[in-house]
Amino acid sequence: MRLLTSSEMAAVDRETIQNLGIPGTVLMENAARGVATVIYKYVEGNSVLVVCGGGNNGGDGLAAARNLYNMGYDVEVVMLTQPEKLKGDAKLNYSILSKLPVPIYILKETELFEFGLKLRDFDIVVDAIFGTGLSRPVEGIYKQVIDLINRYAQKVVAVDIPSGLSGSTGEILGTCVIADYTVTFAYPKIVHVMPPACEYVGEVFIVDISIPEEATSVLDTDRFILTFEEVAFLLPPREIMSHKYTFGHLAVIGGSKGKTGAPSMVAEASLRTGTGLSTVIVPSSLNEIFEIKLTEAMSIPVEDENKGCFTASSVQTVLDVVESGKFSAVAIGPGLGNDPETFEFAREFIRQCSKPMVIDADGLNALAENPEILKSKENVIVTPHIGEFSRLTKLSKEEILSDLFGCAQDFAVEYGVTVVLKSGRTVIATPDGKLYLNVIGNPGMATAGTGDVLAGVIGGLLAMGLEAEDAAKLGVFLHSLSGDLAAQKLTQESLIATDLIKYLPEAIKFLKQKESSPAKNELPFVTSLRECVGV
Ligand SMILES: NC(=O)C1=CN([C@@H]2O[C@H](COP(=O)(O)OP(=O)(O)OC[C@H]3O[C@@H](n4cnc5c(N)ncnc54)[C@H](O)[C@@H]3O)[C@@H](O)[C@H]2O)[C@@H](O)CC1
Numbered sequence: 001m002r003l004l005t006s007s008e009m010a011a012v013d014r015e016t017i018q019n020l021g022i023p024g025t026v027l028m029e030n031a032a033r034g035v036a037t038v039i040y041k042y043v044e045g046n047s048v049l050v051v052c053g054g055g056n057n058g059g060d061g062l063a064a065a066r067n068l069y070n071m072g073y074d075v076e077v078v079m080l081t082q083p084e085k086l087k088g089d090a091k092l093n094y095s096i097l098s099k100l101p102v103p104i105y106i107l108k109e110t111e112l113f114e115f116g117l118k119l120r121d122f123d124i125v126v127d128a129i130f131g132t133g134l135s136r137p138v139e140g141i142y143k144q145v146i147d148l149i150n151r152y153a154q155k156v157v158a159v160d161i162p163s164g165l166s167g168s169t170g171e172i173l174g175t176c177v178i179a180d181y182t183v184t185f186a187y188p189k190i191v192h193v194m195p196p197a198c199e200y201v202g203e204v205f206i207v208d209i210s211i212p213e214e215a216t217s218v219l220d221t222d223r224f225i226l227t228f229e230e231v232a233f234l235l236p237p238r239e240i241m242s243h244k245y246t247f248g249h250l251a252v253i254g255g256s257k258g259k260t261g262a263p264s265m266v267a268e269a270s271l272r273t274g275t276g277l278s279t280v281i282v283p284s285s286l287n288e289i290f291e292i293k294l295t296e297a298m299s300i301p302v303e304d305e306n307k308g309c310f311t312a313s314s315v316q317t318v319l320d321v322v323e324s325g326k327f328s329a330v331a332i333g334p335g336l337g338n339d340p341e342t343f344e345f346a347r348e349f350i351r352q353c354s355k356p357m358v359i360d361a362d363g364l365n366a367l368a369e370n371p372e373i374l375k376s377k378e379n380v381i382v383t384p385h386i387g388e389f390s391r392l393t394k395l396s397k398e399e400i401l402s403d404l405f406g407c408a409q410d411f412a413v414e415y416g417v418t419v420v421l422k423s424g425r426t427v428i429a430t431p432d433g434k435l436y437l438n439v440i441g442n443p444g445m446a447t448a449g450t451g452d453v454l455a456g457v458i459g460g461l462l463a464m465g466l467e468a469e470d471a472a473k474l475g476v477f478l479h480s481l482s483g484d485l486a487a488q489k490l491t492q493e494s495l496i497a498t499d500l501i502k503y504l505p506e507a508i509k510f511l512k513q514k515e516s517s518p519a520k521n522e523l524p525f526v527t528s529l530r531e532c533v534g535v
């Protein structure tokens, strides 16, 4: 499902109206019918108070009021602007509505008390004050109205975005409506899914207002939300005559003294994702620990002169093992440690290894000194968290957090790798500049080792033969789904990384069930974002 910025949406609107020739009045009518339909289908109540501003968001509200009236609702409208100031489609819709027996009040500053009482009397309040046109902080009567809505309204349905949110930055400009539902048009926008703005939108519905997909040809970036429909079919089928090598062999390179858990989790997670075989390649002095820790996964010790970490002299041995064996992919980094010799080993191994590869943790820290190595490689996925990405890119954490999409995309395109930029909203960027946003998962996953599990899931999928982009998409989705299922049972507080491995089977089962019975939105032109994402 495409994900747009508000300015991208405006460009798509323009293309639709000016070049494809669909009149703005048609779009507004469809938008308004969508708002009325969502209310009819999903929101309980018989009476609706529609609060309208002076732009097209208000126009949507006026047209929605008429549609709701036609449906039999008890409807009243409160205008925050003098009707003479309305323009275009909003003016047209005011003129139509004023001929119908729907009461329209022009709110005066002296009547705010009565307005507060009125808000309580209605089952549903429609917020059509500001949409994407909000251009400065909300003040005066507008601020008072929004605060009264938040205080007194029983159920709030926001048109497009809750009034007070900046459509472009997601910032709260002064104050903001806290909606129970938000009905948006054509595509979800970044404000609907990125914190903190997404905390104000409630349940999001997307209404098809008859904008053809062709109108998106004006967009520079293909950006999508990861939905189960886009990932479920990526799981490789398991045919009767399959054997373990059919599902690949992952080489896990990691571990150092004090950090044997990380590569173990990588190996176990890959096996739970469906990989045929998984082998940890580890410093020899630690091998016994892995022999005891791991049952299904195998281990190959590499001479470490009792240092408890990989040394620069290990490069050729590890390369020989990986390149000559039946390994189909590599996961390198978890638990490697930050010994300068180990970093040298990691850089040299990554430079010379020809297998599809996921690079995580200390593997990325090793690369920070010379990320140019990545430019010569294909089928590589890097999985940095914000700190690791900051070291890799030399950007500050603040710069990265202020533009997750742009930073991930720049790096992916420049270095020709798939980037999985991990945070509460993980962004995937591909070498050709496509972007995916993961909107599932939960803060319970902010705990030691969950990144190792992700590296295992993604590495396992690479080993099974998935392309880097697909392995990243499915891996991120499965990992978060597993986190959500685990947190439901165990609480976010108690969730630990190995729980994610335990819940991978449930996540895979969930995905397979969804694949065989995809969500059928009852109304073809209204989509629930929650149902579409799958969780
Ligand atoms: N073709 C389109 O462009 C479509 C637009 N639609 C609706 O149009 C909306 C955008 O409409 P507009 O661009 O007219 O903008 P809005 O309706 O969001 O708001 C702009 C109005 O608010 C005023 N304003 C801005 N900031 C203010 C502040 N802080 N205090 C007081 N007044 C303020 C502006 O002067 C203007 O009158 C979308 O959010 C959506 O609801 C829909 O009708 C679907 C189609």
Ligand SMILES: [K+]
Pocket: 057, 127, 128, 129, 130, 131, 158, 159, 160, 161, 162, 163
């Ligand atoms: K609104």
